[in-house]
Amino acid sequence: MQLNNKTSNAAVTKKESTENRDNNAGNTNIMVEVRNLKQYFPVGGGIFNRKLVKAVDDISFHIERGETLGLVGESGCGKTTTGRSLLRLYEPTEGKIIYNGRDITHVKMFPYRRKMQIVFQDPYASLNPRMTVGDIVGEPIDIHRLASGKKERNDKIINLLEVVGLNSEHANRFPHEFSGGQRQRIGIARALAVDPDFVVCDEPISALDVSIQAQIINMFERLQEERSLTYLFIAHDLAVVHHISDRIGVMYLGKLVELAPSHELNFHPVHPYTKSLISAIPCADPEVCRRQKRIILEGDVPSPINPPSGCRFRTRCPLAVKRCAAEEPPFREVSSGHFAACHLI
Amino acid sequence: MSGILLDMKNVCLSFFTPAGEVRALNNISFKLLDGEVLGIVGESGSGKSVTAYSIMGLTAFPGKMTSGRISFNGHQIEELTEAEFRKIRGIEVSMIFQDPMTSLNPVYTIGNQITEVIKLHTDKNAKEANARALELLELVGINEPQKRLRQYPHELSGGMRQRIMIAIALACEPKLLIADEPTTALDVTIQAQILELIMGLRKKIGMSIIMITHDLGIVASICEKIAVMYAGKIVEYGPIDDIFYNPSHEYTKGLLRSIPKLTEDSHKKLIPIEGTPVDLLELPQGCSFAPRCASCMKICLREKPVYTFINDTHYTACWLRQKEAFETETAHAVK
Numbered sequence: 001m002q003l004n005n006k007t008s009n010a011a012v013t014k015k016e017s018t019e020n021r022d023n024n025a026g027n028t029n030i031m032v033e034v035r036n037l038k039q040y041f042p043v044g045g046g047i048f049n050r051k052l053v054k055a056v057d058d059i060s061f062h063i064e065r066g067e068t069l070g071l072v073g074e075s076g077c078g079k080t081t082t083g084r085s086l087l088r089l090y091e092p093t094e095g096k097i098i099y100n101g102r103d104i105t106h107v108k109m110f111p112y113r114r115k116m117q118i119v120f121q122d123p124y125a126s127l128n129p130r131m132t133v134g135d136i137v138g139e140p141i142d143i144h145r146l147a148s149g150k151k152e153r154n155d156k157i158i159n160l161l162e163v164v165g166l167n168s169e170h171a172n173r174f175p176h177e178f179s180g181g182q183r184q185r186i187g188i189a190r191a192l193a194v195d196p197d198f199v200v201c202d203e204p205i206s207a208l209d210v211s212i213q214a215q216i217i218n219m220f221e222r223l224q225e226e227r228s229l230t231y232l233f234i235a236h237d238l239a240v241v242h243h244i245s246d247r248i249g250v251m252y253l254g255k256l257v258e259l260a261p262s263h264e265l266n267f268h269p270v271h272p273y274t275k276s277l278i279s280a281i282p283c284a285d286p287e288v289c290r291r292q293k294r295i296i297l298e299g300d301v302p303s304p305i306n307p308p309s310g311c312r313f314r315t316r317c318p319l320a321v322k323r324c325a326a327e328e329p330p331f332r333e334v335s336s337g338h339f340a341a342c343h344l345i
Numbered sequence: 346m347s348g349i350l351l352d353m354k355n356v357c358l359s360f361f362t363p364a365g366e367v368r369a370l371n372n373i374s375f376k377l378l379d380g381e382v383l384g385i386v387g388e389s390g391s392g393k394s395v396t397a398y399s400i401m402g403l404t405a406f407p408g409k410m411t412s413g414r415i416s417f418n419g420h421q422i423e424e425l426t427e428a429e430f431r432k433i434r435g436i437e438v439s440m441i442f443q444d445p446m447t448s449l450n451p452v453y454t455i456g457n458q459i460t461e462v463i464k465l466h467t468d469k470n471a472k473e474a475n476a477r478a479l480e481l482l483e484l485v486g487i488n489e490p491q492k493r494l495r496q497y498p499h500e501l502s503g504g505m506r507q508r509i510m511i512a513i514a515l516a517c518e519p520k521l522l523i524a525d526e527p528t529t530a531l532d533v534t535i536q537a538q539i540l541e542l543i544m545g546l547r548k549k550i551g552m553s554i555i556m557i558t559h560d561l562g563i564v565a566s567i568c569e570k571i572a573v574m575y576a577g578k579i580v581e582y583g584p585i586d587d588i589f590y591n592p593s594h595e596y597t598k599g600l601l602r603s604i605p606k607l608t609e610d611s612h613k614k615l616i617p618i619e620g621t622p623v624d625l626l627e628l629p630q631g632c633s634f635a636p637r638c639a640s641c642m643k644i645c646l647r648e649k650p651v652y653t654f655i656n657d658t659h660y661t662a663c664w665l666r667q668k669e670a671f672e673t674e675t676a677h678a679v680k
Contacts (some may be wrong), residue, residue, distance in 0.1 A: 238607065280533045
C-alpha cells in the first residue's frame with residue numbers, strides 16, 4: 001500500500017514538474033536544442049555521380065532540463081542518426097546543435113563529452129571484449145582525469161557498478177561472462193562514469209528479453225531521479241517510449257512528423273502516420289485487440305536516397321490528396337505543445 | 346472437424362555439448378487441434394523454438410530426444426528416418442523463420458526457390474510449378490509477381506522477403522504452419538501487414554498455426570491458446586482469455602506485469618521479474634522459476650511442480666495452486 005502511494009506521488013510530481021517547465025520554456029530550462037539539423041551520407045557511385053542518403057533532413061526540436069524526450073519510428077527513419085549527430089558522433093551536414101545555450105556545432109567536443117553521453121543499442125557489440133568490466137567503466141574516468149589515484153578510481157568504478165545493480169567482484173570479469181541485461185548495465189555504468197547531465201539512450205532495451213526490459217526501464221527512471229539526468233530515449237517500441245517519456249517525437253524518413261507530450265500523442269494523435277503506428281501495435285490484452293481497429297499501411301518505407309516529393313508519407317498515406325505531392329507540409333503547432341507536419345490537419 | 350493434429354507427450358530433449366547436457370525440453374506435453382492457433386511464448390533460451398523444431402526433426406546433432414512421443418497427422422515423429430522426414434516437411438508441416446534476411450538462399454532467384462518446393466513435393470512440371478509460384482506470390486500480396494520471380498533476395502525489402510518465405514511455406518498447403526518469430530526482424534507497420542496476411546491465409550487454407558514469439562501483444566491479437574514456457578517446460582497452458590485475465594503461474598503474472606501498455610493513462614511503475622533466466626546446464630532440483638519467484642515456498646525448492654488443472658483446458662505447473670495440500674503436508678511434518 002505504502003509503495004503504491006509512493007509511486008503515485010512520484011507520478012504526480014513528474015507531471016507537475018512538466019507543467020512548471022512548460023511555463024518557463026524559452027529560457028535557461030532548455031538543455032539541448034537542435035535547429036534545422038541535416039545529416040546526409042554519400043553512397044555509391046563515383047566522385048561525379050555521388051548520391052546522398054538524406055538520413056535526417058531538416059529537423060528541429062529541443063529537450064528541456066530533466067525531461068525525457070522519446071524518439072520513435074521505423075528502422076531507417078533517422079532516429080539513431082539524430083541521436084548520434086546530436087552528440088557530434090557524425091558531423092552534421094547543416095544546422096545547429098545548442099547545448100546549454102552554447103552552439104556546439106563546430107567546437108572541440110572533448111569538454112562536452114563529460115556532460116553528454118550515450119548508451120548503445122547492442123550490448124553485445126558495444127563493449128570491448130578484451131577489456132575487463134572495471135577498465136571499460138574506468139576508461140572515461142582515465143580520459144577525463146576524474147580520479148586522483150588508483151584507489152579513488154577503483155572506488156569510483158565499484159560505486160558505479162553498484163549504482164547499476166552489479167557488484168565489485170564483477171569488475172575483474174570480461175563482458176562475455178555476462179548476460180545481455182547485465183551487459184547493458186555495464187554500458188550504462190560507463191555512460192554515467194563521467195557524471196553527465198544528458199544521456200542519449202539509443203534503443204537500450206530492444207536487444208533484451210521481456211522480463212529483463214522492465215528491470216532496465218525502471219533503472220533508467222531511478223537514475224534520472226537520483227542524478228537529475230535528461231534523456232533522449234530512442235526506440236521503436238512505442239509502448240516503452242510512452243511509458244518512459246514526457247514528450248514523444250515521431251520520425252518518418254528523416255523528418256519529424258509529430259511531436260507532443262506523450263499522453264497527448266498516444267490518445268490524440270493527429271498525423272496519419274502516428275495514428276497507423278499506434279494502431280499497428282498489438283496490445284497485450286485480448287479484449288482490446290478485438291475492439292481495436294487496425295489501420296494497415298500499404299507497402300514499404302520508400303528509399304531515403306530518392307524520397308517522395310512533397311510529404312514523404314504520401315505514398316503510404318490512406319488520406320493523401322494532390323496537394324501532398326506538390327507541397328511539403330510545414331511542421332507547425334496544432335495545439336499548445338503539439339506539433340505536426342500534415343496538410344490535412 | 347476438430348481432430349487432434351499434433352500430440353506431444355512427455356517430450357524431453359537435450360543437447361549434448363562439450364560443457365555438459367543442456368536440457369532444452371523437460372517433459373513437454375500438449376495437443377494441437379485441427380485449425381487451431383497456438384502461441385508459444387517465453388524468453389530466449391526457454392525452448393520455444395526447440396519445441397517446434399522437434400516436430401520437424403530439425404534438432405540434429407548434438408540434440409537428442411531422450412524420451413517422449415510426438416504424433417503428428419498419423420506419423421510417429423520420433424520413429425521417422427531422415428528420408429521420411431523429407432516427405433512431410435514442406436507438405437504437411439512447414440516453417441517460417443525469424444530472419445528473412447538470412448533464410449533465403451542469396452544465389453538463387455525467388456522463382457527458383459519457390460518452384461523447388463513445388464517440384465519436389467508434387468508431380469507438376471516446370472511450367473505448372475511456375476504458374477503455381479505466380480499464384481502464390483499474388484496470394485501473399487506481392488505486386489509485379491512476374492518480375493519478382495526473376496529477382497534475387499537482396500533486391501527485396503525485409504517485409505517482401507518474409508512474404509516470399511510465407512509463399513514457400515504455403516506452397517503445398519501444409520496442415521501445420523510453424524511461425525518462428527516471423528515478425529521480430531520487421532517494423533511494426535510491416536508486422537501488422539504480415540500478421541494480417543498469415544491470419545487471412547489461415548482462413549483460406551484452414552491450417553493450424555504454431556506462433557512462436559516473445560511478444561505478448563502478438564499472441565493476444567491472433568492466438569486462441571497459449572503455452573507459456575520457462576526453462577524448457579510449459580509452465581502454463583490455456584485459452585488466451587484465461588491466460589491474460591486469470592494467469593495462475595507466477596511467471597505468467599510477472600510477464601504481464603512487466604510490460605508497459607499503451608492504454609494506461611497514468612504513469613505506473615513497472616514491476617519487473619527480478620533476477621536472470623536460469624542456466625539450462627544446471628537446472629535447480631525443484632521448480633525452475635523458484636529462484637526468481639516472489640512467492641516461493643519450501644516445496645518449490647524441493648520438488649518439481651506437477652500440473653494443476655484450473656479448468657478443462659487451462660493448466661499450470663505451480664505449487665501455489667495446491668497450497669492446501671502442501672500446507673497440510675507441512676502441518677504433518679511439524680507434528
